Amino acid sequence: MYILGIWDGHDAGAALIDGSKIIFASNEERYTNRKLEVGFPYNSIKAAIRHAGIKPSDIDYVAFSTTDLSKTIERLIPSLKESYYLFRRRKIPKPHLERLRRMIKYTITLYGRNAILDQINKSIIAKYLKKIGIDKAEIIPVEHHIAHAAGAVFTNNKREQLVITLDGLGDGLSGSISVFRDSELTRIKSFPSRDSLGILYEQVTSILGMRELEDEGKVMAMADYSYPFKLEENKLRDLIKLDHGDIKARLHPAKQYLHIDSIAWQTPREQLAYMAQQLLEASIVRLVKYYIDETGISDIAMAGGVFSNVKANMKLRELDDVESWYVFPHMGDGGIALGAALYVAYQKLGKTYYKMSPYLGDSYDYNYIEDILKSNNKISYEYEGDEAAHHAAELLSENMYVLWYNGRMEYGPRALGDRSILARSDDDTVKDNLNLYVKKREWFQPFAPSILTEDIDKLLIYDDKGKPLYMTMAYRANEENIDMLKSVVHVDNTARPQEVVKSVNPVYYELISRFKKLSGYGVILNTSFNLHGYPIVNRPEEAIDTLLKTRSKYLFIDGFFIEAVK
Ligand SMILES: [Fe+2]
Incomplete structure (x- = not known):
């Protein structure tokens, strides 16, 4: 049985599950290159179907969420959704009636769902789905906060x-x-x-x-x-x-x-x-x-x-x-598609637990990547295979930052070692370079560390109440070893770590372990692999584009070592 979850609001996306596992989950921004995309998630749905190797007509249920009045109006008049997107992201000048606009928004959004709105939304969603060949599936609305709750409860x-x-x-x-x-x-x-x-x-x-x-x-x-x-x-x-x-x-x-x-x-x-x-x-x-x-x-x-x-x-x-x-790793509305699908699995199959993974998105095979690399005359490359993780670790230990791309794309707002920019965490100059050329973050925003599971209690005031596998929790730094965290702690000496576990992140674990051998500790700076103001890269092409645009030096893609030609 295939259940497709979709979300067509703020940070639109799709997720596909069957009776036993989460097969795929991704967000539309990674395909349209517009951060927190709000359009109907056609690309995410197609990517999910492609990844599973199924036909659109194989999908049994489509779970979608939110049928309140404001969402209904947006679905009926998509241009309103688009104009609010541009307004909210400040992509247009401040409108004259900005306050009035807000007042209307805050009033309309107070109204919840009802059976009539459910029906109207179902028929709109059905029309959208038909365009991509999903015409047999039963379409099920899932209330917004049930979808949020389902994401958390059924992956814990x-x-x-x-x-x-x-x-x-x-x-x-x-x-x-x-x-x-x-x-x-x-x-x-x-x-x-x-x-x-x-x-x-x-x-x-x-x-x-x-x-x-x-x-x-x-x-x-x-x-x-x-x-x-x-x-x-x-x-x-x-x-x-x-x-x-x-x-x-x-x-x-x-x-x-x-x-x-x-x-x-x-x-x-x-x-x-x-x-x-x-x-x-x-x-x-x-x-x-x-x-x-x-x-x-x-x-x-x-x-x-x-x-x-x-x-x-x-x-x-x-x-x-x-x-x-x-x-839940994708705690905002971007995670609603998966949450809604999990809720329908609970309703239809009585299934109450699905194993979560940080890596639920697209990946590309050796031939695809090599073809891309071959066709680009602005780069040189070499295939290093398993040695790539070691090479990257050596560059980090020499105070370089590297663009690191590996396997399936992360699900959610954080880069977790598959689409990441990495640097050492005990040095401020490399952090400044990163900000100057690539990230352009506000000066007061801290970077975050990835820490080997065996080192985490040396570096942070840690407890056994849960593992921060997805960078969703702040911890206080252990003052004794604060020098190792120089570029990844906030002004109040807290950090938002990713705990790196061998069984969850084998290649990334290998990279940080090698770095530990070279420098004495298992922690590095990890920030998302994207251009300032854009979503995290998805395809190898975007990774190469970012290397060139930011004039960065080193990029790794699934075992390939890539440098820009001078
Ligand atoms: Fe929400």
């Missing part, structure tokens, strides 16, 4: 879980609490769109001059540059109240935006960022504590865009009440 191998979803909004909700017990997923609480922790953070992001739904991580990073102050002095504090497991926003989101804007007028921006971060952390800590008490379940699973906030996640992990944590 625990018999009992407390499942928390929090985001901006979707299907009239901004969050949910569910219990997974005796193979049953039961929702015990929903939070309306109006009372959204995600929207508040998103509004602060926008007011700080950054892109909502994209730059929230920058706000989180900026917050640590504020001098600390108490929650009682936080001017945003009264906007959100938590009471007996309920979240209540004092103002309608439209009014809330104006209120925050007026606070921002008199507040240095790092302090406003601090206020948003502090309020978020305090709120979700109280919320999760409440529901752990209420349910007696201390194994928590989380999804939804709010949990891309690794510092807030850290505060949860550090709670004594929390026994284990798991954050």
Whole structure:
């Protein structure tokens, strides 16, 4: 049985599963080269079908998500979705009626789904699918927060879980609490769109001059540059109240935006960022504590865009009440396609666990790559096979950064050693070079480390509550060895690590192990392989293009060593 999950909103994508495994998952941005693409995920669906070696007519079910009023309007009038995309990403000048536009958006998005909207959306989706030959499958709508929850709960191998979803909004909700017990997923609480922790953070992001739904991580990073102050002095504090497991926003989101804007007028921006971060952390800590008490379940699973906030996640992990944590690797709406498919597998097959992998995207074979390399006269290349990982490690130890491309593309927002740019982590100059020529990150945004599993407790204050395989959790650095993490810790000495395990990432593990032999420790800097402002590269062609455009020196693609010809 084949179940295709699709998502046609912010960070559109597709995922394909069968009765036993996750076959493929990817996002549309990797094909259209537009970050966080919103168009219908034709390319991702085709890539999934191609990867599985099946025909479109072999698909039995298509799971899609979100049938609220605003999504319905977007599906009926796709140009509205496109214009909001350009507006949100600030690709167009600030419109004259920017505020009015926001007010309309914040009002329409409060309305949830119903049976009529479900039907309208099903028929629109059916039309889209027909164009690519999917005409026999049963099409099933999955509620937005159920899709988020399913992603987390059904890829986390625990018999009992407390499942928390929090985001901006979707299907009239901004969050949910569910219990997974005796193979049953039961929702015990929903939070309306109006009372959204995600929207508040998103509004602060926008007011700080950054892109909502994209730059929230920058706000989180900026917050640590504020001098600390108490929650009682936080001017945003009264906007959100938590009471007996309920979240209540004092103002309608439209009014809330104006209120925050007026606070921002008199507040240095790092302090406003601090206020948003502090309020978020305090709120979700109280919320999760409440529901752990209420349910007696201390194994928590989380999804939804709010949990891309690794510092807030850290505060949860550090709670004594929390026994284990798991954050769905593609926690934002980009992960909705897989979540929806997993939910349909649960409904139709009663299947409650699928093994997750960091690498669920496209890969290219030797001949394909060699043909590409042969046809490009701006590069020279050599096939090194297994030695490539050793060669890359040597270059890193000589203070070079390398572009590293291996096997299947990662699923989710993070590069995890298959489409990564690597450098040593104890040297600031290489970090500066990386920023100057390739990444162009804001000065206050930290890079992240990949650390061998056997070295992680030497470098970080580590615990056994969960493995950070997907860079979804922040840890405090071990001060004794902080020199090794010079270019990968934030100003507050925390880091967002990827724990590298041999069975999960064999080639990458080999690379870092060789680096350890040369330099004494198993940690390197790992940042995503992309041009500034663009999605992570997918095809070998894009990898070569990035090598040339950034005038970088060294690129590895699946055992090939490539240099630009001078
Ligand atoms: Fe969402």
